[in-house]
Structures are given as C-alpha cells and as structure tokens.
Amino acid sequence: MDINSTDNIIWNHIVDGEEKAFEILFIRYYPGLIRYAKNLLPYPSDEAEDIITDAFFKIWQQRETINIHTSVVSYLFITVRSRIYDFYRAKRMCVPVEDALDHAEPEYLIPDNLLVYKELCMEMEYLISLLPKRTRLIYQMNRNDNITYKDIAVILDISVNSVKTHMYRAISFLKESYYASHNNSGC
Amino acid sequence: MEEILLLITRHLAGKTSEQEENWLRGWKDSSSVNRQTFEEVKQVWLASYQRDDTAAIHAFQRLDKKMQAHKQQETCIATAGTSPVSKSRRFALIASLTLIFIISGIFYKVYYPSEPVVIKEFTASGQKKEIRLPDGTKILLAPQSELFYPKDFTAEKRVVELQGEAYFEVSKNPHRPFIVRTATLDVQVLGTHFNVNSYKKNSITSVSLMEGKVKVLMAGDDGEEYLLAPGQELSLNKLNHQVYQHEFDQESTTGWMTNTLLIKNEKLGQVAEKISQLYGVKLIFADQATADTRLYARFKNESLLNVLETISATGNIAYRIERNKVYLTLKN
Structure with missing residues (x-):
C-alpha cells in the first residue's frame, strides 16, 4: 500500500488498524472535505476543521464495524455532511436547503460578463471563484480531489448527468474566459 | 461538444478506457481546430489545479495526538476490567483494585510523565x-x-x-x-x-x-x-x-501590534498579505503591473476604506470591493 493505492485498498488496511493508511486517506480528502464543509456552514466559520477531525476520529474508533456500501469517498463526505446537520441542530439553526440550489436553473454566465473581464489578464484562481457556487464545488471535487462523476452524484444526491452538465459549464467557461483574457491583452 | 470537453478532462485525469483513448486520438488528429481545443482544455485543466496539503498534514498531527492519547486510555481500561468475580469477594477486589490504581498511578507519573495537556x-x-x-x-x-x-x-x-x-x-x-x-x-x-x-x-x-x-x-x-x-x-x-x-x-516589523501598516517603497503585491491579515480581505490584482506598483504610505489604526482610498489616490489605482474581496486595477 502507498499513496497511490485506491481508496478500497487503503480502507482494508485501515480496518486492519494501520495508522499509516488512515493518514493517507485523511490527507487525500481533508482539503476537499474542508471546502465542502465550508460550503455548508454559515459563513465565516471555524467549525469545519473540528467537525472533520472529529468525524475521522469516530471513523477510526469504529473502523471494524463500519460497513461501506457505496464508496469510501462518498461515505466520508456523507458522514461529514450529517455531522454538519447535527451541528445546525445543536445550535438550533435551520439547515440550508442545498438541493434548492441545484434544481434552480444554474446561473448563466452571460456573454456581457465575459466582455467585462476580457481586458484583464486573469488568474485561473480568480476565474474559478467566478463560477456559480455549486458548479465550482463540483469542478473542484473532480479536479482537485479526483472524485468520479458517479461518487460526486452520490455525495450531492444528484444525477450523474447533472454532474456532467456542471463540469461542462465549468470547463467551457474557464476555457473561454481564460483565452479571451489572455489573447486580447497579450499576456 | 459537451462530451468531448469532458472526455479530454477525463483523459488528463487518467480515467479513460482504452476505447475512449483511441477515439480521442483519432478526433485530435483529424483537424487542427480539434488539436487547438485539446491544448486549450489541457492548459485550463493544468492551471486550475488548486491543492495544498499543508493544512491536512497539520490537522492530522492533531488528530494523531488524540488517537495516541485514546489508545493509552483504552489499554488502561482493558487491563483493569478482566476476570469474572464472585459477589463475596467484590469488596476485597474493589479495595485492591483501588490500591493498584493508586500505586500504578504513582509509578505512571514517575516513569511516564503523562501526555501534557x-x-x-x-x-x-x-x-x-x-x-x-x-x-x-x-x-x-x-x-x-x-x-x-x-x-x-x-x-x-x-x-x-x-x-x-x-x-x-x-x-x-x-x-x-x-x-x-x-x-x-x-x-x-x-x-x-x-x-x-x-x-x-x-x-x-x-x-x-x-x-x-x-x-x-x-x-x-x-x-x-x-x-x-x-x-x-x-x-x-x-x-x-x-x-x-x-x-x-x-x-515595520512590529507595526501589526499597533495596527500600523507601513509601506516603504514596496510593491503592492508584497503588502497584499499584510492588508489581508489586518482587515480580513483578499486583494486581487487585475494584472502584474498593478501588483508591481510601488508605494510609500503609513497607516495607523485606519479603516480599510481609508487605506484603499489612499492607495488609489497615490498609486493611480481603481478599486472595487465585493464581499471580502478587493479588486485592484491601474487607471489608464
């Protein structure tokens, strides 16, 4: 087992009590889980770190009894999500309706918007920040955390087609605006 | 088009089947426009990777401490609670267990200083x-x-x-x-x-x-x-x-203690970090020329707005605030 092993192989080693495997899994998904948690938590929030570390601590303690039916990554994300809902309940706050975001027509990136940014040489980081929240989350899960469309669909409880639509919108917006800004201003 | 763009990203992520690879190769070689599209998607895909594991490594160190502490506790409990007992001997057992605990506690303290809080x-x-x-x-x-x-x-x-x-x-x-x-x-x-x-x-x-x-x-x-x-x-x-x-x-080193922000002929890009620490905003520059603008300024206990006003006046820079982001660009 090494850092390139698949989640399933790593999980088997975790069940056997190998702390190194646990560390690999933690580091592999922590940045993505933090991003996801911050998306769900009231802004700004410092709770994300604690919620995720606690979730992993629990997983380690119960590793022998945990039964994963879907995939390791979706299990992690869904565990973190339900802990965030617990957090909301404990604070007596309303849980944000994240699904409403998805069923609503995604914000369109109007051509006019593209023109505004045309004159600037923009950093990719900035362009990513312009993506609609949900599209950005999905793009980053796929790009940075290497999560498959299918697992993203399971985690966010949407269809694979919907994930693909978000991915397509993200990549085509980034491509268009990146090249629009870079070709015109000569940078 | 949708499928093609996604196929290219999956190719770049190494998630394509052999069949898809062959198809993509054929598509790419069939025209220069296709090759151009492929290159553009590739550039975007490479440039949009944002990953930093340092926070994860730190977080794991903290989690690991907690796991090790828990492990010690567990072994302690495991050695204490074994072997079934008859009712008549319960008192004696409790008494001796207490004694063992106290003694082992003392030994533990002496030989293994406990995990510091x-x-x-x-x-x-x-x-x-x-x-x-x-x-x-x-x-x-x-x-x-x-x-x-x-x-x-x-x-x-x-x-x-x-x-x-x-x-x-x-x-x-x-x-x-x-x-x-x-x-x-x-x-x-x-x-x-x-x-x-x-x-x-x-x-x-x-x-x-x-x-x-x-x-x-x-x-x-x-x-x-x-x-x-x-x-x-x-x-x-x-x-x-x-x-x-x-x-x-x-x-300039200890200015942060008195909310003093000192800019001594430094590039804006260099002071951006200080400003974001002091005011909790992120500075985004339109281009390198804006980030390279050099300034002299000294602010003590000033509001973010005053700081930005001064910077824009002395550096000939326009700014725009959106939530916690400040966009800066050179005026023509």
Whole structure:
C-alpha cells in the first residue's frame, strides 16, 4: 500500500488498524472535505476543521464495524455532511436547503460578463471563484480531489448527468474566459 | 461538444478506457481546430489545479495526538476490567483494585510523565490576542496565527509551537531555555523580546530581536545555528533555503501590534498579505503591473476604506470591493 493505492485498498488496511493508511486517506480528502464543509456552514466559520477531525476520529474508533456500501469517498463526505446537520441542530439553526440550489436553473454566465473581464489578464484562481457556487464545488471535487462523476452524484444526491452538465459549464467557461483574457491583452 | 470537453478532462485525469483513448486520438488528429481545443482544455485543466496539503498534514498531527492519547486510555481500561468475580469477594477486589490504581498511578507519573495537556490559541484576521504563559512570559499573537503551548512546562525547557506571527517577551530563566518552534526553524531564548514571523503562505520566515539574545536553530538534520544581537533580524527563504542576517526596521516589523501598516517603497503585491491579515480581505490584482506598483504610505489604526482610498489616490489605482474581496486595477 502507498499513496497511490485506491481508496478500497487503503480502507482494508485501515480496518486492519494501520495508522499509516488512515493518514493517507485523511490527507487525500481533508482539503476537499474542508471546502465542502465550508460550503455548508454559515459563513465565516471555524467549525469545519473540528467537525472533520472529529468525524475521522469516530471513523477510526469504529473502523471494524463500519460497513461501506457505496464508496469510501462518498461515505466520508456523507458522514461529514450529517455531522454538519447535527451541528445546525445543536445550535438550533435551520439547515440550508442545498438541493434548492441545484434544481434552480444554474446561473448563466452571460456573454456581457465575459466582455467585462476580457481586458484583464486573469488568474485561473480568480476565474474559478467566478463560477456559480455549486458548479465550482463540483469542478473542484473532480479536479482537485479526483472524485468520479458517479461518487460526486452520490455525495450531492444528484444525477450523474447533472454532474456532467456542471463540469461542462465549468470547463467551457474557464476555457473561454481564460483565452479571451489572455489573447486580447497579450499576456 | 459537451462530451468531448469532458472526455479530454477525463483523459488528463487518467480515467479513460482504452476505447475512449483511441477515439480521442483519432478526433485530435483529424483537424487542427480539434488539436487547438485539446491544448486549450489541457492548459485550463493544468492551471486550475488548486491543492495544498499543508493544512491536512497539520490537522492530522492533531488528530494523531488524540488517537495516541485514546489508545493509552483504552489499554488502561482493558487491563483493569478482566476476570469474572464472585459477589463475596467484590469488596476485597474493589479495595485492591483501588490500591493498584493508586500505586500504578504513582509509578505512571514517575516513569511516564503523562501526555501534557496542550493549549491552542488562535486569531482570525484583524484579530490580536495577548497570552500569558504560566512562567510569566508575555506573547502577543498576530492575526491569522496559532500558538500551541503545554499547560505545564517540563522541568528542562519551555517549548511553544507557532504558526504565523507573534511577539514574545520571555521571562528570564537561564535553567529552562524557552524555545519557539516553527515549521522551518527553532528560536532558543534565555529571556528577551523578539518577533517571529512564520506564516505558512509566506516563503520567508523571520526572527527579529529587540532585546537580549536568541539562538536560531534551523530545522533539519544539519541544524545550523545562528546567534542574533539586538536590532538584528534573521530571515530564511523556505524555497531556496537561503539565510540572511541583517538590520531591521522596528516599526515595520512590529507595526501589526499597533495596527500600523507601513509601506516603504514596496510593491503592492508584497503588502497584499499584510492588508489581508489586518482587515480580513483578499486583494486581487487585475494584472502584474498593478501588483508591481510601488508605494510609500503609513497607516495607523485606519479603516480599510481609508487605506484603499489612499492607495488609489497615490498609486493611480481603481478599486472595487465585493464581499471580502478587493479588486485592484491601474487607471489608464
């Protein structure tokens, strides 16, 4: 087992009590889980770190009894999500309706918007920040955390087609605006 | 088109089947427009990778401490609660167990000093915190910084861990050296006033000495040592491991303590980090020319708006605030 092993192989080693495997899994998904948690938590929030570390601590303690039916990554994300809902309940706050975001027509990136940014040489980081929240989350899960469309669909409880639509919108917006800004201003 | 763009990204992520690979190769070779599209998607895919594992590594260290502490407890409980007992002997058993616990507790304390309780203090952007350690040391923690210290120091030394920036007034105790540990170096002190700047996102870690004497020990195997005299600063560049020892400007180093922002012919891009620490905003520059604008300015306890107004007036720069982001661009 090494850092390139698949989640399933790593999980088997975790069940056997190998702390190194646990560390690999933690580091592999922590940045993505933090991003996801911050998306769900009231802004700004410092709770994300604690919620995720606690979730992993629990997983380690119960590793022998945990039964994963879907995939390791979706299990992690869904565990973190339900802990965030617990957090909301404990604070007596309303849980944000994240699904409403998805069923609503995604914000369109109007051509006019593209023109505004045309004159600037923009950093990719900035362009990513312009993506609609949900599209950005999905793009980053796929790009940075290497999560498959299918697992993203399971985690966010949407269809694979919907994930693909978000991915397509993200990549085509980034491509268009990146090249629009870079070709015109000569940078 | 949708399928093709996604297919290219999956190819780049190594998630395509052999059949898809063949198809994609054929598509790419069939026209120069296709090849262009492929290259563009590839550039975007490569440029849009944003990943930084340092926070994850740190978080795991904290989790690991918790796991190890828990493991010790578990083994303790496991050895205590074995073998079934008859009712008549319960009292004797409880009594002897209590005795064993007390004795083992004493032995444990003597032979294995228990895992020290670590206290974490942290600050958000625009926030400062004054911390008093049990030995009387005074620490002022700069914005967006973390300090870890044990509830009780050991007999031999006083060790604290810093991420970010802080000013220290260490109470004198030559027999118990005070050590500030950062990711890149250790600062060893006998009793003195100094500032340590070790933000993860900065490539430079610096130690500035106001009073007394400190010894700076580089992290790593060779562990080079440097002695600093008052008024001297040591900076370490994490990227090329270069060490510089030089005089420093006290006001600009410790300005954060009095909410003073000093810009001395520095590029805006260089002061962006300071502004974001002080005001909790992110600065985004339209282009390199904007980031390279040099300025002289001195702000003390000014609001963000005043700071931006001054910068825009002196640097001929337009700004726009959106939530917690400030977009800056040169005026034509």
